[in-house]
Amino acid sequence: MSATLRHAGWVLRGNPVTLAAGLGATLMVLLAVFGPALVPYDPVASNVPVALRPPSAAHWFGTDQLGRDVFSRVLVATRLDLLIAASAVTLSFAAGAPIGAFCGYVGGRLDRWVGRLVELLMAFPLFVLAMAMVAAFGNRVENIVIATALINLPFYIRFARAEVNIRRNVGWVEAARASGNSHAQVVLRFLLPNVLPAMAVQISLNLGWAILNVAGLSFLGLGVRPPTPEWGILVAEGARFITAGRWWLVTFPGLALMLAVLCFNLLGDGLRDILDPRLRT
């Protein structure tokens, strides 16, 4: 463990961008956990007398049309956005990685059929799928999570498939079988852990996209509904006032969104270097 930490330290020292992204991502997670306890105002309590005030010492990000504190709403929204994005990504990773790994290892007919299915899925636009699911199963957050997970699934299947495929004939796979591992054990105990470092990059990048997707869906009114604070909703609501010069309503949630996506995207590459033991000496 200490070797891992030392190695992480070395990677981060040589790569300040990863360090900054890592700190940013950590901050996001901390805000998601403690945000609701830290906010100065109740994010849903309206206070009409102070509606649409620009940023000030009392309201750092200004107030919205009902006098709610934008700073509090942006901060509280972190938890929901990260939670939805993380569950979607976890779901697609947990399902996609083993499916892809088995396809890459077994090859043949299974691989061909799954490949076609994946292509079908990739041709499907997320927003149409989400609308269809909302129409069929109701406008609930769970459905948005599943829709996002489903749309991201092909990336994990393809990625795991390609990474496993190039390793299926390496010496240590044969050695594992000689040591008494079944085919399934070879995939789960040997191949998957070995493709994990490369997948970590994918997970991190995907988390960024997923956050963006969730915000996009709620912007359209799918999944999360007002008055729940969520970055997409905040942007959607604020958009109505942008022509009137109330820039703070859109800018701050937009910035939060951008920062979150940026952090997770930049984190990806650094993460791969930390997780790969071959880079350790």
Next chain:
Amino acid sequence: MTAPLLSIEDLRVGFSTRHGLVEALRGISLGLHVGETLGIVGESGSGKSVTALAVMRLLDRAGRISAGRISFRGQDITHAPRHVLQPLRGAAMSMIFQNPRAALNPIRTVGLQIADVLRAHEPLSAREARDRAGVLLEAVRIRDPLARLDAYPHELSGGMCQRVMIAMAIACEPALLIADEPTTGLDATTQKTVMDLLSETTARRGMAMVLITHDLGLAAQYCGRIAVMQQGLVVEEAPPHKLFGAPRHAYTRRLVAASPTRQSTIASLLPEASAAPPAAPAVPRGGRLLEVRGLVKRFAGTTAVDDVSFHLDAGESLGLVGESGSGKSTLSRLVCRLLDQTAGSIRFDGTDIGAVPARGFHRNPHRRDIQLVFQDHGGSLNPRFTAFQSIADPLKLLAGLGEGEALQRRVGECAERVGLPAELLGRFPHQLSGGQQARVGIARAIAARPRLLVLDEPTAALDVSVQAVILALLDRLRREEGLSFLFVSHDLNLVRMMCQRIIVLQAGKVVEEGKSDALFAAPRAAYTAELLAAIPHFAPEPSVPGTAG
């Protein structure tokens, strides 16, 4: 004496790594005259390749020449800028790399690649360059050279690719050719033809050659002078017969002893090791352990193993010799039940294990009896497992040991048996040297106390001195643990030392079988004779009986 073509004086090269500066060359001096052939011999990490790259000024960004002088034709090129070096590279000095397939561009035909080299140094039209490329391919004895001009590297064999590399290297008639392990990874017979071609070509064109190799026998056969390198220093430099006859440096003596000759025995490869008397076999010899009958394996369209039958007794060591493509690796995978045969039977200790499909063999009680040692030891270790985990894996799955003291003890015991220091057990494969990786691989194979060990070219990827140690280790293990060996190799000489009986395989068929000594003394099959002739050999005394009379 004229000025040397190439002279290296007190050259020092350092690489900056995360652990600070590492000195790869610690002050070496070498000289080479026109038309001379110099061999540089040493183990991996001794600095031989760094020397070559420093001369070509092709060191990567982390490497720096910190002191010394390299002059070529009297011109100091130690710190020469690129515009001075560019016309020299390819035209005046060129280099052949270890892996010809990796050194050739996979998406360009070989004719175009040779033409590229020509046109970089001479104003030629595409037509002229193509014609010259054809002549060059003919010079390196590629059959049907004009048709081969349009071939892509993947359409050629490894030996052919190396010939193309040689054609590129000699295209502009350079005065100096540096060959960095030009035949590593090639079959013995291909190695011989490539080396003969190299030495003939350089001799005919009056070129000087630097041959970098870990194989002392090969260097002795083809070089006029040999420099032995160890840890970034040249420890000895002498003509081959002197080096073999009276090696001065202790390291050279060890290297000479470790290089197998036709007379070598396992014991003679390691003269310094205490001559421990071989322990009595734990299992009495005799009793059929393995009986293979009419084994056939077909892959889509090709027959890799064609009606092979042989047997192996308990405690016996059987050699399986053949070149790449002879089906020996496929055969070993079939015996190990990692692959299903198309036809034929494999009986192990009386039971027909060939009837058990490979996919379910991990549950078979005989799984632990048959284990495998791989050629590429590093590549056979899971990069995410420590040495301990690698050795523990078969113990958990095959010997039923759970996490705990018994497992710890047995892993420690196995490590001790193969001479792996206990403190290395926590390391990942990439943190181990080639020899240490080999020991982990062997420890893993013997962990579950198998009865048959299939060794697939176990020393092909190792330096000679490490090879000697590993061979001795395997031989001792066989005697002490009462193991039977199926020793697969392309090197007939190694198999002779390790095995009592030999099977020679060609294109999936057994062409000869017999006792090692008899087969060596009087091969019956022409193919065996060819393999025998390809063993690099060098007589310690320059014996030229023909000229005396």
